[in-house]
Amino acid sequence: MGLRNVFTEKQAEVIRQFNTNKDWKLMINTGAVRAGKTFVDNFLFFMAVHHAAEIAKEQHKPFVQFILAGASSKTIQSNILDELQTTFNLTFQFDKHGSFQIKFPALPPVKIVMAYTKSIAGLSSIRGMTSYGAYINEASLANELVFDEIQKRCSGKDARIICDTNPDVPTHFLKRIIDRAEETNDKTVVSNHFTIFDNEENLDPVYLQHLLNTTPTGMLYDRDILGQWTSGEGIVYSDFDINKNVITRAKFDELYPKPVQDHVLKYVAGVDFGFEHKGCIVVIAIDKRKDKYYMIEEITHKHWQKERWIFEAQKLVNKYGDIPFYCDYARPEYLAAFQDAGLKAFKAFKSRLYGVEKVGSLIKQVKFQVIKEAIDYFEKELFAYNWDEKTGEPEKKDGNDDVMDTVRYAIVTYIHLQEKRNAINRYEQSYADKAQIMDNLGLI
Ligand SMILES: Nc1ncnc2c1ncn2[C@@H]1O[C@H](COP(=O)(O)OP(=O)(O)OP(=O)(O)O)[C@@H](O)[C@H]1O
Ligand SMILES: [Mg+2]
Numbered sequence: 146m147g148l149r150n151v152f153t154e155k156q157a158e159v160i161r162q163f164n165t166n167k168d169w170k171l172m173i174n175t176g177a178v179r180a181g182k183t184f185v186d187n188f189l190f191f192m193a194v195h196h197a198a199e200i201a202k203e204q205h206k207p208f209v210q211f212i213l214a215g216a217s218s219k220t221i222q223s224n225i226l227d228e229l230q231t232t233f234n235l236t237f238q239f240d241k242h243g244s245f246q247i248k249f250p251a252l253p254p255v256k257i258v259m260a261y262t263k264s265i266a267g268l269s270s271i272r273g274m275t276s277y278g279a280y281i282n283e284a285s286l287a288n289e290l291v292f293d294e295i296q297k298r299c300s301g302k303d304a305r306i307i308c309d310t311n312p313d314v315p316t317h318f319l320k321r322i323i324d325r326a327e328e329t330n331d332k333t334v335v336s337n338h339f340t341i342f343d344n345e346e347n348l349d350p351v352y353l354q355h356l357l358n359t360t361p362t363g364m365l366y367d368r369d370i371l372g373q374w375t376s377g378e379g380i381v382y383s384d385f386d387i388n389k390n391v392i393t394r395a396k397f398d399e400l401y402p403k404p405v406q407d408h409v410l411k412y413v414a415g416v417d418f419g420f421e422h423k424g425c426i427v428v429i430a431i432d433k434r435k436d437k438y439y440m441i442e443e444i445t446h447k448h449w450q451k452e453r454w455i456f457e458a459q460k461l462v463n464k465y466g467d468i469p470f471y472c473d474y475a476r477p478e479y480l481a482a483f484q485d486a487g488l489k490a491f492k493a494f495k496s497r498l499y500g501v502e503k504v505g506s507l508i509k510q511v512k513f514q515v516i517k518e519a520i521d522y523f524e525k526e527l528f529a530y531n532w533d534e535k536t537g538e539p540e541k542k543d544g545n546d547d548v549m550d551t552v553r554y555a556i557v558t559y560i561h562l563q564e565k566r567n568a569i570n571r572y573e574q575s576y577a578d579k580a581q582i583m584d585n586l587g588l589i
Contacts, residue, residue, distance in 0.1 A: 155343035156185035163189055168332040171296070173284070173323055174309045176339030176372030179348060179356070182309040183282065187228050189307045190280040191247075197277035198252035200302050208246070208253050212271055212279035212295055214260040216286040218243070221259060224282050242270070260295060262287035268294050277301035284308035289318045312374040314537040320374045341370050361505030364532055377532030381501055381539045381549075384509040385527055394518045397439060401432070409434070412441075412465040414458070415493065415555030416472040418479040422544050423447050423522065424454060425551040428461060428468070431559065438507055438556055440515045445522045445548055451479050455486045462488065471558035473550065493554035497538050500557040507556070522548045 148157040159174060172189070174182045194211050201209040215221035229235050237245040248254040258274065261267030262281065268291055276298045281287060299306055310319060326334035345353065360366045362384050364377025401410060410430040417425045428442035444457050458470060471493040472480050483490035494500070507513035515523060526548045533540040539549070 152185060152188075153181050153344055153346060155337070155339055156181050159185050159337050160188065162335060162337070163192060166332075166335065169305065169335045170299075170333040171306045171322070171335070172308065173319060173334070173336040174307070174339065175312055175319070175323070175336060175374075176343070177341040178311060178369045179344060180339035180341050180372060181344035181347065182339055183224055183228065184347075186280060186282070186307055186309045187225060187232065190225070191229075191233070193278045193280065193305055193307060194247050194255045194257070195249055195252075196303065196305075197255050197301070198247075198249050200277055201253040201255070202251075204302065206253060208256055209277040209301060210256045210258050210274055212260050212276045212281075212298060213257050214262050214267075214279060214287070214291075214295055215282040216263045217261055218259065220283060221261075225280075260291065262291045262295075264288055265290055267291055271295065271298050274298055275301050276304060278304045279306045281306065281308040284310040285313045285317055285319055286310075292318070312368050312372055314376040314535070315374045316376075316535070317374065338372055340372050359506045359510055361502065361509050364537065365502055365505065376534045376537035378534060379531060380528060381530050381532055382505055382508050382527055384505065386511075387524075389511045390508055390514050391517050391520075391524075392439075392514050394516050397441070397516055401430075406430075407466070412468045413555050413559050414461060414468055414470045415551040415553070415558070416454075416458070416470050416483075416490070417547050417551040417554065418451070418454065418473055418476045419547055420448060420450075423547040424449055425522075425547045426454070426457060426461065426470070427523075427548065427551045427555055428465060429552070429555045429559070436512055438513045440513075440523065440552060441519055443519050443521050443523055443548060451482045454479070455483060455488070458483065458488050459486070471554045473554065491558070494558040494561040495554070496557075497553075500553040501539055503557050503560055504553055513556070523552070 148160055152160060163172070174186055176182060190213070197209050197211050213221060213225065215224060226237060239245050244256055244258045246254040246256055255277070258270055258276070260271045262284070263286060265288055271294065278301070279295050279299050281292070281295060284292065296306065308319070313320070322334060323336045325331070326336070341348075341353070341356070357370065360369050361382070363379065363381070364375055367373045367375045367377075410432055412428055412430055414426055414428050419425070423445050424447070425443070425445045427440055430439045430441045431437070442461065462468065467489055470483060470488055470490045472483065472490050473495070474480050474492045480490055480492070504513065526545055529545050530549045531540045539546065
């Protein structure tokens with residue numbers, strides 16, 4: 146059976162490289178999401194473990210060790226072990242240290258030792274060991290010291306390291322390793338670049354099209370779809386189109402006539418407290434049925450004391466009901482003052498890159514619109530809200546991102562809470578299903 150029966154063209158290329166190029170010690174498979182990197186790396190992992198077992202036999206060792214590394218035990222389980230289980234029909238017997246063995250016929254066993262790469266604490270399991278190879282899943286999430294230590298541990302004969310990773314900023318240590326190897330023609334490091342289109346044959350066309358339609362243009366598209374190491378340039382919300390993403394209050398009232406507005410819309414607020422830089426409250430109206438978000442109020446001001454912000458928030462409560470305020474909590478005394486005043490104030494979900502990806506995706510799909518008459522600083526900030534070329538996150542410039550942050554707190558905290566609630570519902574549902582089965586069996 147040819148490689149192409151099982152693998153995509155790109156994956157077949159990687160397998161051939163694994164077998165025919167004898168010089169490499171470190172292979173970095175990098176690129177887009179859903180591109181087929183982990184699928185092929187799981188095979189390479191198996192091939193590398195088999196090779197380690199052959200070396201053990203040659204060196205008359207009773208067994209050898211091999212490192213399996215990932216950001217956390219959870220990601221190793223879901224990205225690798227579950228996949229290996231389904232692809233190769235394997236089961237793993239873990240010992241009390243969380244290691245397991247892989248045994249091929251007529252060869253000594255290979256002990257697979259886990260290492261968690263996200264923090265330096267993950268090193269403890271591999272300190273001092275000699276490894277005959279390593280597989281590092283999601284390598285860009287690894288702490289550089291842990292990555293270095295894994296490289297040092299791989300001192301057994303013919304030990305090779307296989308990594309897969311999504312791209313990050315161009316200054317990331319992994320990208321520097323790739324670039325240096327190319328510049329110096331270092332044959333011990335090989336890298337393969339995947340785009341999502343390399344795995345088109347294994348992706349549901351509806352899913353792929355959805356991903357293309359919803360991934361914000363610019364840095365996130367270049368990384369997630371094209372697999373490029375980029376920190377982005379220009380404005381963060383480059384899909385924002387004034388002709389589509391801004392509507393008049395009259396148009397909004399036409400879409401949601403006054404008598405039905407409060408029945409079909411849910412209102413949430415975002416709050417960014419500020420004194421020397423601008424403070425801001427926005428109200429977002431959400432049409433859950435259509436998954437649409439409208440910024441219907443924006444109050445932005447400098448030099449207001451917290452009493453004034455409470456007063457403004459209370460006016461909004463009078464207008465829209467007892468709405469939740471998702472607040473920046475860099476100033477805990479402001480948040481506490483809101484709560485003491487009887488406002489439903491909560492800490493906002495503040496993860497920036499996750500947040501701008503969500504808002505950017507809504508903008509691209511024209512699911513986020515802004516009421517023209519509500520805008521004060523929103524538009525000015527939007528067109529000055531740029532990517533930071535060093536960090537690959539939105540630039541942190543005092544006075545330029547207050548409204549941007551506030552809008553993100555409102556929308557993304559709401560979405561995050563919904564996702565959490567859905568996960569709990571799913572859990573409760575499966576729990577209820579299990580309880581039902583046990584009940585049917587007369588066990589409870
Ligand atoms: N050769 C193949 N045959 C069948 N299915 C495949 C093949 N290659 C990949 N897939 C499937 O395509 C999907 C994406 O592959 P994979 O998880 O390897 O991508 P990835 O590049 O690691 O993505 P991410 O960056 O999101 O982790 C998975 O469901 C995987 O099982
Ligand atoms: Mg993967």
